[in-house]
Amino acid sequence: MAIDLSDIVFSYADADFQARFDSLMSEHSMSAFLREKAGIAAGVRDIVAAVARRGDAAVAEFTAKFDGVEMTPQQFRVPEEELEKAYDELSPELLDNLRGAIGNVGEYQKAIFIGNRSEDSGRVGIRYRPLKRVGLCIPGASAPLPSTVIMTAVPAIVAGVEDIVVISPPRFNNSINPVILGLCHELGITEVYRIGGAQAVAALGWGTETIKPVDKIVGPGNDYVQLAKKEVFGLCDMDSFAGPSDVLIVADDSANAAWTAADMLSQAEHYPGAAILVTPSSGLAAKVQSELERQVGQLDRSKETLECLRTYSAVVVMKDMDAAVGFANHFAAEHLEVQCGVNSRAVAERIDNAGAIFIGDYSPVAVGDYWAGPSHTLPTRQSSRYFSAVTSNDFVKSSSIIEYSKEQLLADADRIAMLAMTEGLDAHAKSIKIRQQQ
Ligand SMILES: NC(=O)c1ccc[n+]([C@@H]2O[C@H](COP(=O)([O-])OP(=O)(O)OC[C@H]3O[C@@H](n4cnc5c(N)ncnc54)[C@H](O)[C@@H]3O)[C@@H](O)[C@H]2O)c1
Ligand SMILES: N[C@H](CO)Cc1c[nH]c[nH+]1
Ligand SMILES: [Zn+2]
Numbered sequence: 001m002a003i004d005l006s007d008i009v010f011s012y013a014d015a016d017f018q019a020r021f022d023s024l025m026s027e028h029s030m031s032a033f034l035r036e037k038a039g040i041a042a043g044v045r046d047i048v049a050a051v052a053r054r055g056d057a058a059v060a061e062f063t064a065k066f067d068g069v070e071m072t073p074q075q076f077r078v079p080e081e082e083l084e085k086a087y088d089e090l091s092p093e094l095l096d097n098l099r100g101a102i103g104n105v106g107e108y109q110k111a112i113f114i115g116n117r118s119e120d121s122g123r124v125g126i127r128y129r130p131l132k133r134v135g136l137c138i139p140g141a142s143a144p145l146p147s148t149v150i151m152t153a154v155p156a157i158v159a160g161v162e163d164i165v166v167i168s169p170p171r172f173n174n175s176i177n178p179v180i181l182g183l184c185h186e187l188g189i190t191e192v193y194r195i196g197g198a199q200a201v202a203a204l205g206w207g208t209e210t211i212k213p214v215d216k217i218v219g220p221g222n223d224y225v226q227l228a229k230k231e232v233f234g235l236c237d238m239d240s241f242a243g244p245s246d247v248l249i250v251a252d253d254s255a256n257a258a259w260t261a262a263d264m265l266s267q268a269e270h271y272p273g274a275a276i277l278v279t280p281s282s283g284l285a286a287k288v289q290s291e292l293e294r295q296v297g298q299l300d301r302s303k304e305t306l307e308c309l310r311t312y313s314a315v316v317v318m319k320d321m322d323a324a325v326g327f328a329n330h331f332a333a334e335h336l337e338v339q340c341g342v343n344s345r346a347v348a349e350r351i352d353n354a355g356a357i358f359i360g361d362y363s364p365v366a367v368g369d370y371w372a373g374p375s376h377t378l379p380t381r382q383s384s385r386y387f388s389a390v391t392s393n394d395f396v397k398s399s400s401i402i403e404y405s406k407e408q409l410l411a412d413a414d415r416i417a418m419l420a421m422t423e424g425l426d427a428h429a430k431s432i433k434i435r436q437q438q
Pocket of ligand 1: 063067138139140141142144145148169195197198220221222224242243244245270272334376377378380
């Protein structure tokens with residue numbers, strides 16, 4: 001039966017435009033998610049509390065319950081021989097391509113790294129040091145994503161993190177996908193645990209008898225993983241909220257409709273994944289709709305992708321490019337593509353909220369997912385308004401440096417003391433004044 005996607009198309013000229021706009025914005029918002037998942041959040045809190053109280057025993061119980069795998073705590077960690085064996089089994093061609101991606105990501109992450117730009121030679125400064133131990137969440141239930149190992153581990157390696165720990169659910173013959181394991185070996189990561197979900201995040205945050213706590217947890221995951229990261233925040237740091245993927249494409253008449261549709265499908269394929277086209281061109285909207293209808297049936301995950309198009313996606317016709325850009329800034333996408341021909345860079349300049357911006361016809365999201373250099377671990381659910389992509393700079397912390405000379409302190413001593421007395425803190429004032437009395 002022919003696929004009809006006319007339901008996902010709407011225009012500023014429609015009577016119900018505002019209602020559809022509001023519902024699209026709110027469906028994808030963080031507040032709707034947190035409200036809708038309040039029940040799951042309560043369950044996640046219980047899982048985290050149980051791991052905090054009972055450590056490994058609780059991790060083993062939840063792994064049996066949610067992943068269907070019975071393990072003793074000694075079996076959580078993947079033996080190094082298994083990592084080596086998985087590495088040996090990678091085909092030379094795959095290994096070469098993984099190395100190509102690792103090289104690009106490493107080069108980019110080095111170029112943007114601020115951790116080696118400490119400034120502590122003057123009166124005030126800042127000093128960066130790498131985090132000592134970090135945990136990476138690598139999804140593995142709906143689809144194992146080896147590329148996420150590269151996109152989270154390489155920035156940490158560039159920053160100089162000593163201990164990198166990987167957690168991933170035991171969804172592949174009771175263990176982890178072998179490409180993920182082989183890649184860990186290639187990157188020199190030896191501490192890999194076949195546990196996932198909220199229980200694994202809790203183990204990283206609280207520590208257990210067999211897993212030492214980490215300083216930061218980074219990486220994507222399903223609702224349980226993301227909500228658990230929120231629960232352990234404070235015990236350690238975390239990155240952004242990297243949940244279900246989305247792409248928003250701003251395009252004009254010059255866009256190639258078949259390519260635009262292909263890029264939308266590449267996000268919808270994530271299942272869950274959302275793909276939204278915003279354009280001032282009703283002609284392009286119609287062509288993209290028919291390309292989606294034509295191409296979706298040709299995909300391996302056609303059924304799932306179609307469901308994501310129908311459930312989370314839209315083709316929206318706006319009055320003009322200003323309105324399209326306004327829509328994009330309001331939506332705050334994880335991935336934002338601009339396909340506006342020679343105007344692409346100028347339109348991209350006007351985007352304030354997006355995890356990653358892909359400019360022009362030859363920068364589909366997939367080039368960033370696997371290859372270009374910036375991490376594909378990006379803020380979702382409109383949180384690119386305030387969160388950013390994972391970078392090497394997420395794996396350093398800073399110490400402020402203050403080093404006054406006698407002359408510098410004496411020059412400002414009275415003024416500092418006065419501020420202290422204004423707050424009624426005379427011990428503060430005296431710690432300054434005592435130095436004036438030499
Ligand atoms: N934004 C990004 O950068 C990015 C990158 C890659 C993946 N992702 C997203 O990450 C997500 C990965 O999801 P996934 O399905 O692979 O899962 P996952 O691997 O993150 O988590 C699976 C675990 O969740 C736990 N779980 C499952 N059902 C449960 C239940 N009912 N109660 C308690 N715990 C339960 C289980 O322990 C299971 O092992 C997807 O949404 C994907 O789109 C995002
Ligand atoms: N688009 C996903 C979220 O940014 C990342 C990914 C991994 N593999 C393919 N895609
Ligand atoms: Zn992707």
